[in-house]
Structures are given as C-alpha cells and as structure tokens.
Amino acid sequence: xxxxxxxxxxxxxxxxxxxxxxxxxxxxxxxxxxxxxxxxxxxxxxxxxxxxxxxxxxxxxxxxxxxxxxxxxxxxxxxxxxxxxxxxxxxxxxxxxxxxxxxxxxxxxxxxxxxxxxxxxxxxxxxxxxxxxxxxxxxxxxxxxxxxxxxxxxxxxxxxxxxxxxxxxxxxxxxxxxxxxxxxxxxxxxxxxxxxxxxxxxxxxxxxxxxxxxxxxxxxxxxxxxxxxxxxxxxxxxxxxxxxxxxxxxxxxxxxxxxxxxxxxxxxxxxxxxxxxxxxxxxxxxxxxxxxxxxxxxxxxxxxxxxxxxxxxxxxxxxxxxxxxxxxxxxxxxxxxxxxxxxxxxxxxxxxxxxxxxxxxxxxxxxxxxxxxxxxxxxxxxxxxxxxxxxxxxxxxxxxxxxxxxxxxxxxxxxxxxxxxxxxxxxxxxxxxxxxxxxxxxxxxxxxxxxxxxxxxxxxxxxxxxxxxxxxxxxxxxxxxxxxxxxxxxxxxxxxxxxxxxxxxxxxxxxxxxxxxxxxxxxxxxxxxxxx
Numbered sequence: 001x002x003x004x005x006x007x008x009x010x011x012x013x014x015x016x017x018x019x020x021x022x023x024x025x026x027x028x029x030x031x032x033x034x035x036x037x038x039x040x041x042x043x044x045x046x047x048x049x050x051x052x053x054x055x056x057x058x059x060x061x062x063x064x065x066x067x068x069x070x071x072x073x074x075x076x077x078x079x080x081x082x083x084x085x086x087x088x089x090x091x092x093x094x095x096x097x098x099x100x101x102x103x104x105x106x107x108x109x110x111x112x113x114x115x116x117x118x119x120x121x122x123x124x125x126x127x128x129x130x131x132x133x134x135x136x137x138x139x140x141x142x143x144x145x146x147x148x149x150x151x152x153x154x155x156x157x158x159x160x161x162x163x164x165x166x167x168x169x170x171x172x173x174x175x176x177x178x179x180x181x182x183x184x185x186x187x188x189x190x191x192x193x194x195x196x197x198x199x200x201x202x203x204x205x206x207x208x209x210x211x212x213x214x215x216x217x218x219x220x221x222x223x224x225x226x227x228x229x230x231x232x233x234x235x236x237x238x239x240x241x242x243x244x245x246x247x248x249x250x251x252x253x254x255x256x257x258x259x260x261x262x263x264x265x266x267x268x269x270x271x272x273x274x275x276x277x278x279x280x281x282x283x284x285x286x287x288x289x290x291x292x293x294x295x296x297x298x299x300x301x302x303x304x305x306x307x308x309x310x311x312x313x314x315x316x317x318x319x320x321x322x323x324x325x326x327x328x329x330x331x332x333x334x335x336x337x338x339x340x341x342x343x344x345x346x347x348x349x350x351x352x353x354x355x356x357x358x359x360x361x362x363x364x365x366x367x368x369x370x371x372x373x374x375x376x377x378x379x380x381x382x383x384x385x386x387x388x389x390x391x392x393x394x395x396x397x398x399x400x401x402x403x404x405x406x407x408x409x410x411x412x413x414x415x416x417x418x419x420x421x422x423x424x425x426x427x428x429x430x431x432x433x434x435x436x437x438x439x440x441x442x443x444x445x446x447x448x449x450x451x452x453x454x455x456x457x458x459x460x461x462x463x464x465x466x467x468x469x470x471x472x473x474x475x476x477x478x479x480x481x482x483x484x485x486x487x488x489x490x491x492x493x494x495x496x497x498x499x500x501x502x503x504x505x506x507x508x509x510x511x512x513x514x515x516x517x518x519x520x521x522x523x524x525x526x527x528x529x530x531x532x
Contacts, residue, residue: 039125039209046203048085053092054125057158061121061208062149063095066200067193069115070171075286076178076185079117079196094120094149098172099290101299105430106145106446106457114175114290119197122153122165123208131211133480134201136240137167138194140221140247140446142301144173152454155469160489161477164210168197170226174297177304179259180266182281187262187309191229198239216242216480220449224248225255228317229306231326242483244332244476247339247445249403251318251410257305258316265303272296321407324414330483331411332476334420334503335404337519338442340395345388345436354438360387364394371528378524389439400445401520408496408503418485419496419503421516422448424468426508428459452476464508472506 041054043061052061067079074080097112123132135156139146148167157165170176176190186192198215205212217240219227227243228250230236249255257265270276273296275284285293298304308316320326348354355363360381365372375394384390408419427443428450435441450458451469461469471490478487485493485504491511494502505514517523 039123042088043207045207047082049088050091051088052121056154057125058154059121059123059125059208060152060154061091062093063118064089064091064121065117066119066168067117067196070117070175070189071114075114075175076183076189078186078189079193094118094147097147097149098169099175099294100141100145100172101294101297103299104145105433106141108145108147108150111294112147114171116147116169116171117193117196118148118169119200120149120153120167121208122157122167123210124158124162131206131214132162132164132209133477134164134166134205134210134212134215135244135477135480136198136201136215136217137165138170138217138219138223138226139167140219140223141172143177143190143222143225143304143306144297144299144301146172146222150455150457151449154454156452156473156477159470159473159477160487161474161481163477163480164205164208166197166201168194170194170197173299173304174269174293177262177307178266178269178297179257179262179307179309180270180275180281180285181263182275182278183266183270183285184282186312187259187307188229188312191226191233191306191312192235194226194230195233195235195239198236202239213241214481215240216244218244218246218476218480219248220246221248221446225250225306225317228255228321229313231329231331232315232317232320233312234314235312237327240327240329242330242332242480243327244479245334245407246448247335247400249335249400249407250321250333251407252403253318254403255305255317256313257307259307259309262305262307265298269293269296269298269303322410326414328415330416330418330479332418332420332479332485333404333408333411334422334506335400336443336445336448337421337423338392338396339400339445341389341392341439341441341444342430344392344395345439345441348388348436348438349434354436355387355391357381357387360391363391371532374524374528378521384439386439388436392439392441397520397522398525401516402522402525405501405517405520405522409498409501412496412498412501416483417496418479418493419501419516421503421505421514421519422451423505423507423510423514424451424465426464428461428465430457431459448472468506468508471511 041052065082095118097108098116099112102111148169151167153165170190170193202212224245225248227245275281381387381390411417422443424443427447451472493504503516
C-alpha cells in the first residue's frame with residue numbers, strides 16, 4: 001500500500017527546503033566528471049525526510065524503514081505501510097538485521113531482531129545529467145542469514161555508469177518462510193517484503209536521483225533464488241525492468257519447496273517450539289519470543305526456500321521459466337568457476353591433512369553410489385592439482401554449473417541473456433578463515449561479491465583484483481543502465497543465445513569467451529541424469 005501524503009509530510013517539506021540549503025554545501029566532494037554537482041545528504045521521501053551522509057564519491061542513507069515493524073500483532077503478516085514522519089530521520093548508520101541464528105560465518109553478530117524491514121541507499125555524490133539506474137540488492141544466506149547493510153555499495157554506485165544501489169533486509173527463516181500446520185500466516189513473507197521494498201523504490205527513487213522506470217533486481221545465492229522467484233511472482237510484475245542472478249540456478253533442484261516440503265520442515269520447527277498441535281499452533285507460536293523461535297528454527301542451509309503456494313509463487317520457478325511463464329526482462333546470469341571449493345577443502349582445513357586419492361574415491365562413491373565409477377572416470381584425481389581440487393570440480397559442476405547452463409538456455413528462449421563464469425584463479429577469501437594448502441580455491445561461492453561490494457567478510461583486494469573489480473562493476477552498472485554489456489573501455493561481451501551460447505570468462509588478464517559447457521563437463525552430467 002502507498003501511504004497518502006499526510007499533513008505532517010506536507011509540513012516536513014517546508015522544513016526540508018531550509019535544510020537542503022544548509023546541507024548542499026557540506027554534502028562532500030562531487031564526482032570528477034565535468035558538470036557534476038554536489039547532491040544533498042538530506043532527502044525528502046514519500047514518507048518523510050531522511051538525513052544521510054556524503055563522503056568521497058558517494059552519498060549513503062542507511063536504515064530507512066520501507067514497511068512497518070513486523071512485530072507484535074504484525075508478526076507473520078504481510079508487510080504493512082510505515083507511518084510517515086516529519087522530523088528528519090537519522091539515516092547515518094544501519095539498523096538491525098532480521099532475526100537469525102548465529103551459527104554460521106555469514107550470520108550477523110547479535111542475531112538481529114524482528115524489527116528489521118529497513119533498506120539502505122547509496123548513490124554517487126555528484127552526477128551530471130539524467131536519472132540514475134537503480135539496482136536493488138537482495139542478499140543471500142540460504143533465506144536464513146545475512147542483511148543488506150553489510151554489503152556496502154560504494155564501488156557499484158560510483159562505477160563508470162553510476163547507479164543508485166538499494167540494499168534490502170527481508171524477513172528470514174521462521175519469520176519469513178515458515179509454513180507450519182495450524183499457523184495462520186501467508187507463505188513467502190520474505191518475498192512479499194522484497195516486493196514491498198521494490199514498491200518503496202517506485203515511490204522514492206526519484207528523490208535520490210534514481211529512475212523508478214529503470215530498476216534492476218540483483219541477488220546472489222539465496223538472493224539469486226529470490227530473483228528467480230520474483231521473475232515468476234505476479235506481485236512483482238512491473239516493479240523491475242532487468243534482473244541479475246548470481247550463483248542460483250533458476251532451472252534447478254534448489255529454488256523452491258512444495259507446500260508439503262515446507263510444512264514438513266515447519267512441523268519440525270513447531271515441535272521444537274512445543275507448538276505441534278495444529279489446533280493451537282497459531283496462538284502457541286505467536287506467544288513464543290524471538291529468541292525461542294530462532295532456537296527452535298531450522299538453521300543451516302536447507303531449512304527454508306520460497307514456497308509454491310499458488311499465490312505469491314504460483315508454480316516452481318524451474319517449471320515456470322522453462323515454460324516461458326515469467327517476466328521477460330533482460331537477465332545477466334552466471335556463477336563462480338569453483339562454487340564448491342570451500343566445502344571441498346573443509347576436511348583438510350579442519351584436520352590439517354589433505355584429501356588422498358583413496359579418500360576422494362570414497363567421497364565420490366558415498367555421494368554418487370552406482371554412478372561413482374563414471375564420475376571417477378570423468379574426473380580422475382590425477383588430472384587435477386590435488387584430490388581436493390577434483391572433488392571441488394565434481395561438486396561444482398554437478399550442483400551448480402549444470403543448473404546455471406540449463407537456466408541460461410531456458411531464459412534465452414524467451415528474453416535477452418548475458419552469461420558469465422567468474423573464474424579468477426587467485427581470488428580473495430573469507431577474512432581470517434584458513435585455506436587448504438593442497439590446492440588453490442579459485443573463485444568459490446560468494447567470493448565474486450568481494451569484487452562488487454565492500455564487506456568485512458572478505459579479504460581486501462590486491463591491485464590485480466581491484467582492476468578486475470573496476471571492470472566487473474562497469475559491466476554490472478552498464479547492464480543496469482541499458483540492459484547491455486558492451487561499452488567504452490571493457491572487452492566485448494556477446495549475448496547468450498540458443499544458437500550461440502556465449503559465456504564471458506571474468507578473470508584478471510583473461511576476460512573473454514569461454515567454453516563453459518566443456519569446462520564444466522555439461523554433457524556428461526546431462527547424460528548421467530538421463531540414464532537414471
């Protein structure tokens with residue numbers, strides 16, 4: 001719902017006009033581009049004025065509420081309109097992440113709270129002419145972890161093309177995706193939160209210099225699967241114009257749950273909370289505290305997904321996209337070359353002992369059963385730097401790369417697609433997390449985000465990596481602006497089509513075409529699947 005313009009909001013406009021004059025000269029340095037001017041750090045939104053900061057090349061506004069707090073009676077209800085305000089809202093620091101477990105490296109310290117429906121805006125401090133393209137970032141974290149504020153977007157906002165970047169919180173885990181017998185709550189509240197944030201962008205992008213008619217939704221991992229779902233959801237139609245999907249196979253096995261799957265998982269949560277009687281589950285669960293629900297909730301990476309509920313998500317994204325029933329907007333889609341290198345090296349990091357060839361064969365046999373001999377023949381340990389590297393390739397190609405190419409092919413039958421393989425051989429890693437010594441990790445899951453955002457999860461970039469970051473952010477911002485990849489100063493990038501499945505390799509000193517299907521043994525995995 002769009003709030004009507006209240007009397008206090010009208011009065012706030014008068015307050016704002018005087019404040020703008022005071023802040024215009026202190027908004028920080030403008031862009032070096034000719035004709036750029038400083039933009040104010042106090043902005044009037046449709047709900048009320050917000051006071052941000054300007055430093056260096058960007059302005060930032062943090063912790064802006066886009067919906068009412070989903071607390072008390074609003075727990076497990078669709079996002080409601082925020083109450084307008086008249087005094088400038090202090091948007092100089094982030095607000096709480098959404099409630100989540102703290103058992104994973106990507107968890108937010110302190111575990112967040114239920115009062116979390118905030119977003120953050122980053123724009124160039126100075127601009128020349130025209131409206132900025134808008135990028136709405138949906139963070140990953142298996143629909144259970146993470147927040148928007150930790151993804152600081154200065155590099156992407158101040159890239160060659162320039163962009164208004166909006167990073168969003170949405171309800172997670174049991175608060176955003178719980179479907180339990182007896183719980184009277186809409187499914188997919190997290191997806192509805194994302195749509196509420198997109199409606200906020202539609203109302204307010206212009207106030208920040210953004211173009212509400214040129215919005216790109218962008219997500220990675222769980223955020224990427226969210227984008228897949230929004231491509232299919234009727235409630236998101238018309239709220240975005242392009243999509244960027246990173247490390248999420250829209251056409252794959254991991255993008256959604258059936259209602260039966262979701263209710264099975266939800267029943268386990270209800271039991272853990274002592275609320276498994278369907279006759280009293282709703283009132284029982286609503287009496288539980290945030291902490292009690294987090295403790296009862298399914299943690300890890302497999303407990304929550306968007307639910308095919310027939311309303312928010314009419315059908316599984318894999319099914320809908322394959323059939324062409326989705327928003328046919330331009331899509332940038334890709335994955336990292338070594339998605340599973342971290343998990344493949346985990347035993348070595350824990351024990352200090354590298355995986356042996358025999359241990360590799362045992363892991364493949366345990367995972368693939370009767371198909372293990374074929375997998376071992378296709379991926380001999382001797383063909384890789386170490387058995388751990390062979391395991392990484394098998395897991396990456398079987399679980400990620402095949403679904404990525406399937407997704408690109410399905411999308412390209414109906415819309416414009418550009419595809420990539422992020423293949424930096426010497427990428428940064430998670431800060432203070434040891435690496436295996438027997439093989440290089442390449443670019444693993446999430447590591448591509450170190451090139452797009454500043455996030456304390458990742459090690460800093462070296463000079464070569466920073467150069468690749470400049471190129472990647474230029475590509476991404478140009479796509480957000482135009483739906484195309486080619487432009488001044490970057491290597492050419494062709495569209496992915498059914499006849500010409502072009503995939504761009506992104507790596508320092510080697511940007512250009514790559515044979516993704518051959519590199520990731522696509523034909524082998526498709527043949528293996530068809531023989532089962």
